[in-house]
Amino acid sequence: MLKRIGIIGVGEIARAMVKGLCEGSAEAPEIYLSPRGARTAAELSERYDSVRVCSDNQEVVDRADLVIVAVRREDRHEALDAIALGDSQIVVNVMAGVGNDELRRMLGTDASLVRAIPLPAIHERRSITVVCPGHPVVNALFEQTGGVLPVADEAAFNVFSALTGTLTAHYWYLATITSWAVEQGIAAEDADHYVRGLFQALGRALADESRTLAQLAADHETPGGSNERIRTTWFDAANSAALTKALDGLLAQLN
Structure with a gap:
């Protein structure tokens, strides 16, 4: 040691x-x-x-x-x-x-x-x-x-470094949906408490490495259900492309 x-x-x-x-x-x-x-x-x-x-x-x-x-x-x-x-x-x-x-x-x-x-x-x-x-x-x-x-090399290392740049975007996503709930008339402390609990529970599912991340997403959806609706209407091809572009730019800077 x-x-x-x-x-x-x-x-x-x-x-x-x-x-x-x-x-x-x-x-x-x-x-x-x-x-x-x-x-x-x-x-x-x-x-x-x-x-x-x-x-x-x-x-x-x-x-x-x-x-x-x-x-x-x-x-x-x-x-x-x-x-x-x-x-x-x-x-x-x-x-x-x-x-x-x-x-x-x-x-x-x-x-x-x-x-x-x-x-x-x-x-x-x-x-x-x-x-x-x-x-x-x-x-x-x-x-x-x-x-x-x-x-093995710093090119791969920089890819992982770029991934860490997504952390606060995740927090801001949670803050945004919490603010939306408040705009619908939910008390701020109730919305905050519920969103934290919702995503803490979801995060624990990540410990199950027998399923890919895509499989975890699929397992939390039903066809035509609420989760599928938000994923396909908000996180659409344009949204995915924007995220990929942002990561590409960060990686270029790191390299």
Whole structure:
């Protein structure tokens, strides 16, 4: 088991990773946090005995066997230009839009570099994390937090990265149908409560991997029924094409 982990950039994803690794764990790893995101770092160090806040990013690197880089893309030079890594260390790159080749040039190291897409549900150990390339130590790390999906190259990695861009569109869909119910005279709190319960129950069906997503959709429809009506009149060919076009554009930007 990996014993010493450093995290540079302590935002929401870093917070989720620390919780996923430490919450309820009998053997939580030592985790060293950069001072960036001071409030979150202080909160985590107070909550978990194995978490420490370092004086600067170099101290994070010096104390860790595996370093997770979780700063925003626009902050990467400020955070990383002055640090020195050992070639035996492992770096996990969770920065959106920053490839491993660019990161290697910035760091000037022969250390192992792995890109990853940890999602907020990692704090509940329920998130599949895509990594590129697969690495035995990194794979084992993310197996502890819900599972790992290694992909062979960054072209494939970017497809999965584009998929994560659909998350808030899903929430906005739920907000839109809730607002429609309110316009029909339903109390806002009742509409919100019902929609949340409706889709939480639907989401649990995703655990059944014996059925494809298309089969799950079909199993929730009856010919001529309400679900079929909304799917075929709202989510029509033009709507599907618009979504595909949006994903194509995002993927082109990521590539």
